[in-house]
Amino acid sequence: MEQRIVTDKLNRPLKDLRISVTDRCNFRCQYCMPKEIFGDHHPFMPHKELLTFEEITSAAKVFADLGVHKIRLTGGEPLLRRDLPNLIALLSEIEGIDDIAMTTNGILLPKFAKTLKKVGLKRVNISLDSLSDRFGEINGRGIMPSTIIHAIHAAQDAGLGVKINMVAKKGMNEDQIVPMAAFCKEEKIQLRYIEFMDVGNSNDWKSDEVLTKAKILEQLSEQFDLEEVPYGYGEVARRYRHKDCGTELGFITSISETFCHSCTRARLSANGSIYTCLFSNSGHDLKSVMRGGASADEIKAFIENIWMNREDRYSEIRATEASNRKKIEMSFIGG
Ligand code: SAM
Ligand code: SF4
Ligand code: SF4
Numbered sequence: 001m002e003q004r005i006v007t008d009k010l011n012r013p014l015k016d017l018r019i020s021v022t023d024r025c026n027f028r029c030q031y032c033m034p035k036e037i038f039g040d041h042h043p044f045m046p047h048k049e050l051l052t053f054e055e056i057t058s059a060a061k062v063f064a065d066l067g068v069h070k071i072r073l074t075g076g077e078p079l080l081r082r083d084l085p086n087l088i089a090l091l092s093e094i095e096g097i098d099d100i101a102m103t104t105n106g107i108l109l110p111k112f113a114k115t116l117k118k119v120g121l122k123r124v125n126i127s128l129d130s131l132s133d134r135f136g137e138i139n140g141r142g143i144m145p146s147t148i149i150h151a152i153h154a155a156q157d158a159g160l161g162v163k164i165n166m167v168a169k170k171g172m173n174e175d176q177i178v179p180m181a182a183f184c185k186e187e188k189i190q191l192r193y194i195e196f197m198d199v200g201n202s203n204d205w206k207s208d209e210v211l212t213k214a215k216i217l218e219q220l221s222e223q224f225d226l227e228e229v230p231y232g233y234g235e236v237a238r239r240y241r242h243k244d245c246g247t248e249l250g251f252i253t254s255i256s257e258t259f260c261h262s263c264t265r266a267r268l269s270a271n272g273s274i275y276t277c278l279f280s281n282s283g284h285d286l287k288s289v290m291r292g293g294a295s296a297d298e299i300k301a302f303i304e305n306i307w308m309n310r311e312d313r314y315s316e317i318r319a320t321e322a323s324n325r326k327k328i329e330m331s332f333i334g335g
Contacts, residue, residue: 006066008276008310015234015264016070017063019056020334021081022270027105028140029129030203031167033331035140037202051272053083055290057090059268062300064096066307068266072101074334076270079108085119092120101125103165103335106151107143113151113158123161125192126152130166130176131183138172152189162189168211169196177211177219185224185247192237194252198318199278200329212256213238220249234262254278260313267333274303275333277312281326 006014024044028035051059060071071091078084079102091100101123102116109124116124128148129138136142155162166173166180177193184191193216198205217240220226229239229248236259237250253259267275272287284306289299314325 004066006304006307008307010261010311010313012262012310013264014063014067014266014307016072016266017060017068018072018074018265018267018334019060020074020076020268020270020332021056021078021084021087022050022076023329023332024080025075025077025105025331026080026107026141027077027143029127029167030138030140030172031169031196032199032203032335033140033329034202034204038331045271049271051268051270051287053087053090055272055287056087056268057094058290058296059272059286059299059303060091060097061094062296062303063266064094065300066304069096070099070101071097072103074103076331076334077105077107078102079104079112085112085115088116088121089119099123101161103127105139106148106155109151110154113154113160117158117160121160123163124155125163125165126155127165127167128152128180129168130173131179132176134173134176152187164189164191165194166191167194167196168216170209170211172196172209174211174219177216178223181220181224181249184249185242185245188245188247190248190250192250192252195255197254197278197330198327199333199335200327200331202329207255210255213251213253214256216251234264254315255318258313258315258318260316263312266307269328269333274306275328276306276310277314278330278333278335279314279325279327280312280333281328283328 025033028038100121103125106126131145135145152162164184180191196210225243226240227243229241238253239248239250241248273283274286275283289302
């Protein structure tokens with residue numbers, strides 16, 4: 001089937017879909033789900049509110065018809081969703097989808113990596129913010145870096161592509177910038193430094209706590225000989241490589257070098273709403289449309305219309321908007 005190209009009001013095509021499969025998580029990262037707010041009795045979504053695997057697959061098929069060829073599964077912690085490999089198997093059958101990836105905290109990867117690879121998962125981004133014991137405080141559950149390193153190796157052994165995500169935040173892990181780069185260079189894994197973002201309303205974001213790409217590069221340049229890799233349209237990360245070995249590292253510069261002009265990504269929340277920006281304050285209720293008995297063509301028109309009317313560019317207008325916008329939580333919409 002021929003994929004259509006649908007563009008939004010700023011002429012950006014729809015190309016990628018992030019699917020959040022659960023809002024639950026077994027971590028309580030300070031910058032995402034601080035445990036003071038996401039306590040033991042936090043009301044997560046009831047199961048009946050979640051899209052079923054069949055519903056997610058039907059939606060993904062429509063997105064594929066509209067130009068999406070990459071899917072990333074996220075959450076909350078995606079591996080907490082029961083029988084997740086069954087969903088991946090269904091998604092990998094969709095014509096036009098040539099890449100399925102997942103972002104995970106890694107804790108359940110040793111159990112699932114081989115099965116995930118077998119059913120069609122290609123790549124994982126594993127989150128690891130520190131190699132010191134401080135990581136236990138950052139993740140709010142006392143999980144040590146060695147546990148995540150074990151998960152990284154399990155993913156590699158299973159044949160999955162691996163990148164590491166590190167949220168960089170002043171007062172949290174600036175002393176880990178160089179050790180993490182050294183570790184990833186040694187392991188020949190691409191590390192992505194993510195600037196601490198003002199997602200949601202719970203993480204007490206302050207602009208002076210952001211470790212920008214420029215500040216991180218300053219530290220890295222004292223230790224490593226790096227060169228910039230040319231930036232391509234639709235790419236999210238600004239990439240650099242070690243001159244001696246070619247291993248890359250990247251930066252997600254949502255704060256210091258915005259990339260809204262090339263943002264081609266739609267998001268589907270676990271309860272079936274479509275969000276056209278990570279910083280949206282509301283979504284479009286696809287689940288009701290689907291459960292209301294809409295035909296495939298009606299669902300397609302619904303999604304197409306949402307994309308065609310999209311004009312989000314929050315990162316570019318953050319300075320004027322940030323203080324008054326109420327945003328959806330990162331653990332809900334998926335990173
Ligand atoms: N639980 C999975 C994980 O942690 O990899 C997937 C969901 S998590 C919301 C997706 C990514 O968003 C993770 O790499 C996480 O570190 C990142 N993230 C969460 N909160 C963030 C924040 N405030 N600023 C920047 N990145 C954040
Ligand atoms: Fe959970 Fe991922 Fe958020 Fe950490 S970043 S609390 S692992 S969803
Ligand atoms: Fe895309 Fe919104 Fe992020 Fe801009 S702020 S890059 S539009 S998700």
